[in-house]
Amino acid sequence: MFKVMIITPSGVLLDEDVFMCVLPGEEGALGVLENHIPMVVALKKGRLDLYKTSSEILRQFDIENGYAQINKESCFVYTESAESVA
């Protein structure tokens, strides 16, 4: 499990521990697990999926353009705006 934060100008929308996080990268979707190599990724408008286990989706967000900062134990997503998908 590692920590994922979605940070927008109108506040922190999510701060949770997840198993996997799939980001809508500019060059294609990108799955991030714990102990990922430190990385900075440009994100395009799209869907961000958070997995509780390898197959069970915890939550989904529609996000605008932004950037993700991936560290070994955390992933910070900076985006203009994000909306939780019910």
Added chain:
Amino acid sequence: MVSLKTLRTRIRTVQETQKITTAMMLVSGSKLRKAETRYEEAEVFIKGFETLLKDVLTLEQIDTVGVELLMPPKENARHLIIVMTSDRGLCGAFNTVIIREVKNHLKSLEEEGKTFSILPWGRKGRDLLRGNWGGYFLKEEMVLNNETNAFKKANFLKDHIMNLYKRDMFDVCTFFYSQFYSVMSQVPQKEQLIPVSFFPREERSPLQSLREFEPDPSLFLESFLEMYLSTRVMHGMLQTEWSEQGARMMAMDGATRNAKEMTQSLQLLYNRSRQATITKELIEIISGSEAL
């Protein structure tokens, strides 16, 4: 001597004014709290993004040579000044203080023989600068249709600035806003927006260099920097709004207190004159009856 009727009217007028200033103080008090929450919500984003940018720019693998936004200006001759003030008055010296700072900056630019144009953001600042510096205003008007989202507003202004930059209208862009410290003190700030002030390379640590990018950083560095500019502009806007409410609250608090003092002294004067009139009439009656 002032007639009793005039005094009564004056007392009533001052009391009415006091009601208004009290109400305005309460209103700006609640707006102040709202502005505070708005800034605090945005703060994580602003601060976090700044750290991220700093991290990225200090990496050895990043080549900043070709990035225009980071380059020291070629000529440093043409300046663009952005002035953030409030749209409404009745907030004490709030706008005047910012404008004074701006005027000093403009004067020193003038002495150095540089050319500049001004982009006022906020009605009061525009009005205050129009007199002496109106000729330097940018001809182009910005049309912003009731946008309330702070980031969208900031993005709008950033796009406008970038548009001017890409058309090579200026070399250096500085912006003035007000930083909120407390309800009692708001301090005008000067910040260089373009080119982005460079972080010294000495701060690099070998650990940080181990970072991958997707896509290649040269491909997104420019839009990355533009997003950073948006966060700076948003920071300025939110701080100015916050400061404005603080300044207004203090101004209205002072006004209420003054009105209270004024009512008291007027009331005292009124009572004295009333007593004086009564005494005078009594003396007239008594001396009249004695004369009989």
